Amino acid sequence: MKLVTAVIKPHRLDDVKEALQSFGVHGLTVTEASGYGRQRGHTEVYRGAEYTVDLVPKVRIEVLVEDDDADGLIDVVVKAARTGKIGDGKVWAVPVETAVRVRTGERGPDAL
Amino acid sequence: MKLVTAVIKPHRLDDVKEALQSFGVHGLTVTEASGYGRQRGHTEVYRGAEYTVDLVPKVRIEVLVEDDDADGLIDVVVKAARTGKIGDGKVWAVPVETAVRVRTGERGPDAL
Amino acid sequence: MKLVTAVIKPHRLDDVKEALQSFGVHGLTVTEASGYGRQRGHTEVYRGAEYTVDLVPKVRIEVLVEDDDADGLIDVVVKAARTGKIGDGKVWAVPVETAVRVRTGERGPDAL
Amino acid sequence: MPKGFDAGDTAFVLISAALVMLMTPGLAFFYGGMVRVKSVLNMLMMSFISLGIVSILWVAYGYTIAFGDDTGAGLLGNLDFLGMKGITGTTLSGSIPVFAFAAFQLMFAIITPALISGALADRAKFSAWMLFTALWVSIVYFPVAHWVWQSGGWIFKLGVKDFAGGTAVHINAGMAGLGALLVLGKRVGFKKDPMRPHSLPLVMLGSGLLWFGWFGFNAGSALAANGTAGVAFFNTQVATGAAMIGWLAYERVKHGAFTSLGAASGAVAGLVAITPACAAVNTWGAIGIGVIAGAVCAWAVGLKYRLGYDDSLDVVGVHAVGGMIGTLLIGVFDATDGLTAGAGFSQLGKQAVGAFAVAAYSLTVSWILAKGIDLTIGFRATEDEEVSGIDQAFHAETAYDFASVGGSVARTAPPAAAGTTAPAPVAKKSEVDA
Amino acid sequence: MPKGFDAGDTAFVLISAALVMLMTPGLAFFYGGMVRVKSVLNMLMMSFISLGIVSILWVAYGYTIAFGDDTGAGLLGNLDFLGMKGITGTTLSGSIPVFAFAAFQLMFAIITPALISGALADRAKFSAWMLFTALWVSIVYFPVAHWVWQSGGWIFKLGVKDFAGGTAVHINAGMAGLGALLVLGKRVGFKKDPMRPHSLPLVMLGSGLLWFGWFGFNAGSALAANGTAGVAFFNTQVATGAAMIGWLAYERVKHGAFTSLGAASGAVAGLVAITPACAAVNTWGAIGIGVIAGAVCAWAVGLKYRLGYDDSLDVVGVHAVGGMIGTLLIGVFDATDGLTAGAGFSQLGKQAVGAFAVAAYSLTVSWILAKGIDLTIGFRATEDEEVSGIDQAFHAETAYDFASVGGSVARTAPPAAAGTTAPAPVAKKSEVDA
């Protein structure tokens, strides 16, 4: 199995969820995150003090998939998350050795 | 070493922490997350507009362990987090190549 | 490629960002987290009820790097995050199989 | 306007009525800030709904039960003013229009049941709570207000002093809270889970608004902008300040910290305790009542852990105990009839009779009402509803959404549905996260 | 003070003016809590700015246009009081100083444009909004206030009753909102993205402050602390409570839940509807108006989804519809001239003429003003600004930073820069996250 992690723009989340659903993936875990990168951030002003806020809101998605589905899934996510503007984010995959469904104790692909 | 990640129901966190403590693991990192899966979510109503909130609050736990402890630790977490109802979550493990304790610079198992 | 994850004290984030910048890494993803470990936490009082809050605020940083840079990067992070007091946190690295830049679809080192 | 009318008094009572009205939202925030994030809205709604239910019942029969001429036995007002019959803009009560008086008193009738709700945080079915509110004001509050304040009421005739409602409002609400919570039982996780306040600034906001509005409550109870109002106002301020100090001092000694929740709670305890006494005692008597109420209530809120009843937001520990303190200390500090004025124990005895009579009546009837509701439509939320949060279960809402710019953690039902007439189902309980 | 002066009335009107002033911040929170976290500050600012702009215009020419003697045609006041000329502390209006009257009326002029802003949430350029506010009060509000309230105004002379502003304030603002939103168009994601309120406790706070302040608005409109004020006060309370119940009942039937947003909205709908009628109807008339307004407005806010206009925070559904209900129901429930008093349809007819005249005027002129602004300096934010949030775009701020202890998610520009005089650039739009 693989764990595919995607860091994307928050307003793409709904589309990514839908795309994954069509792809046949029915579960995922989301965390709020902030990203630092080419995309710059913005300036804020508080009583004459100007702040450069260089962390930009992102959403971080994790999906466990069977090995064979990983590449397809990455493509699906990349496509659904893309706006074409700087800051669209990254997607990466790491190998997973074990996965368990807490409710049933099922292991491996059955746990997904 | 392995990194064991568990996505569980928020109100199981205390029990999981205690179970890990008994198992001999004394450190972990927690992030708030939201999960999407079989478990459905709920409907909200705002001035006549009904929203389906399909992301459910979860807690995400990360624990670094020595290779030999990984399987036992997974069992402990799964047991402590289980309620038997849909949405209990997932636990998975990935291989870790290096781990460092920031305070001392210790590497490997000593860093845990 | 590797994914380096660092769990550090929140007020070290700016220094770590700067150190990474100097090291030549220009992107990273941050999430808020809470840590449980040797560092104890504190007691809170609400109308006579005392709570032990044993989770301490942390920041979790993820950086994708090329294989060769991983060790150097870990050193840089560890150095910048260190205060020498309990609770400075952990840094670890896991192997990454694929990484994609969402905006362009570039894969591998070019995606970083 | 008819002879005897006074514009200054009318201005004072009308504005005071507005201040007292603001106390109910103030109370909502005070309570709402104290609960966990999953039941904030329910807590707010338990107070706000009283502004609706009680207003209508007051017009229908509440005013006449409470302030109609006594029927003879000292127990109830007659029904002359049923539906506010016969009252017009020029009908006076003392130097002010009856509508000003009735509006002022209505605000008291609204906040009293709202006070009770703190005892039931996190676990009451909202529809059951609405029913309880309606029944409770009808059977408990309207009569008790008559007993205590109407010149023909039996407690009034006994010579019990309750200037602004220590007995009629606070002991009454506090003991009703106890009655109801004994029926509902403990929250899931009581004594085990941490249940810390989700927003202390909201608690402080509530206490600030309560303090502000309470000047209307206490000074306004003079029903005229006169010297008594001045005394009541001044005493209210100094007693409340003293109570805040009293509570904080207790906490510093006992727990090593001056908490903001303690400051807010101490202020409310002081306001409660000075309520019956604000026109009866002198300045130092007020300060004494304040310090005592602050410290004693700080101790009393710990009782629930020892005795094992789940008075979630300390309605008993603050309102019943604080109301008792103020009511009884009139017997001690009253400027003319108190112990310290050398007048002996007579007033103290009367105060005790009034206080315990109302306490007993309220406790008993409230328990019966709550039990009745529980046996019929059910008063308590299911465990699933409670664990996943009663905001979702009964209000189909979430208090906050701070999720970041742009995206979101939710999806709209096709909004077309919002326009159709078929009722859409709210989350089936079995699917809710537990 | 000159003869005829009354201190009680003056106290009442001055404090009422303060209460009405508080309604504008109250409205800001009511609206601010309802928007997403990325445009809270903009929403707050759209109300607060009115406290600045309108105060100055009022002094300059607003007061004299609205309350100067009529120039003859019933359309405008003369310019005798331009710049508050000739008014001193001892100039009276009835039994109170003119400055008290002018301050009281100023607060109405401030909140009316602020009400409009709810229709434009999330997408208006702030500088354009400021311009709109200034033009709109000048061309719409000041004249309409004259029509309705000045004894020489044409609607006043017609015999239309509008005690505290159902027509002049609410229908007026509601239709202006409609006019402006038709120019601005829909929010990005309307009907598709969830746009749930980011903080319902903030909404509740707003509604609580509005309710409180509204006693000044309605009872204060008696301009004296008298029996009429008492009636207006009492009716305001019971109608509002009834409207909250009306809205919640509708929701319970339609959506299966009692929402806190519904309680807050129902209360506001009731306040709106009772505003014109509070001194004209009896208690049961007030309750009737309340229940009807609550239920009808609960239904009316759904219209935007069916008809497809994006009245973001339901200014049309609550203020235009609620104001209409109150204004027309005077014709039904008026204690002397209403249908139920057996007085026939004459008053109802007058009310309808007044209501529709103001509605038509406000809708038309507001649309033209908004269109003019849009064609010149542009009224609508760019899509990028809207998606990333207009708090950042126009206010260079973020509403909340709850990030944890110690660290932070931001870096300061070298603060030395803050002391230099060269204007530093705000975020270039292209770099903003979308």
Next chain:
Amino acid sequence: MPKGFDAGDTAFVLISAALVMLMTPGLAFFYGGMVRVKSVLNMLMMSFISLGIVSILWVAYGYTIAFGDDTGAGLLGNLDFLGMKGITGTTLSGSIPVFAFAAFQLMFAIITPALISGALADRAKFSAWMLFTALWVSIVYFPVAHWVWQSGGWIFKLGVKDFAGGTAVHINAGMAGLGALLVLGKRVGFKKDPMRPHSLPLVMLGSGLLWFGWFGFNAGSALAANGTAGVAFFNTQVATGAAMIGWLAYERVKHGAFTSLGAASGAVAGLVAITPACAAVNTWGAIGIGVIAGAVCAWAVGLKYRLGYDDSLDVVGVHAVGGMIGTLLIGVFDATDGLTAGAGFSQLGKQAVGAFAVAAYSLTVSWILAKGIDLTIGFRATEDEEVSGIDQAFHAETAYDFASVGGSVARTAPPAAAGTTAPAPVAKKSEVDA
């Protein structure tokens, strides 16, 4: 009531006192919203505690020092009213009960030290702050109030005009803030870390409540519901609106954005500046004072970065500077004695003497008090306490817990412990996160 008593005036002053009381919570939110999330509660508590401490000292000796008959030298009141001796409900001050007057003035004594706290955000030991408050009101505020407002006070006799407290309250508090912050030093990370406000809606709430309450502060200072009160009220509103515009205009030019913090700050600057002048100038004078105060204070808050003192929430930049502007501009815009009335520089000179005398006295004594406290019990939190947050360190609380449904990030100490009498230890500092 005795002859000379007026119910309208009494109603007005009592309600005004309630409004002024609300300003202290308002200030708490204004300040509390501006700090980082780790010191919100401390900021709130620094204001709230004043409601306790000062109330008691006022009764004990504050009232008589400030408003007792002068002892002769114009420096202090005599001790005739020690412990409020001899004052009853029927003792009058002008047309109102002394208790109404004393309550009204007490609220001024409460908010003045609370204003100072903004200069010390994030780094003061709470116990030291309590001591400072008690000493400062005793040695600085009570005497200065006597100088400025009691008919025998030396500044009053000089002919200095300070209607509602530009000198006695704002210059006084502003310079005290400067004195104290010079002792405490800079926050860890000053000029380096971002320290943006954690909740701007809370700041806006604070400013809204301040604005509202300030009508009591300014108009109430007429001590009667008369024409002067009307003028003061109207001027307060228009000056504040103008100041908001002035500040926003400065920001737009300098930083390219209209910030909500600027709007809130501008309003407060305007309120401060119009305070001494509200009854002395005409409408346009008020607008002039407002615009000038708004723009100048917007500039003045930047000084701390250039001069390098850490006036965290700009007490100097807003209160000292704003108070100065208002006090001196009386010499310019006074309707009878000002430069623009052709009366020459005499009044301006007096104003300057009064302003600078109070500024110098307050700065000096406050510095000495703070230094004394620092040398004995210590005034400043340790670096660890400061970095991990003084809410935890001194209040053993966390402001917010928005953690999601069900679970939690904490564990309760066995609640049985809460009932035992042995004081439980608060977090050992060494274990706290830094």
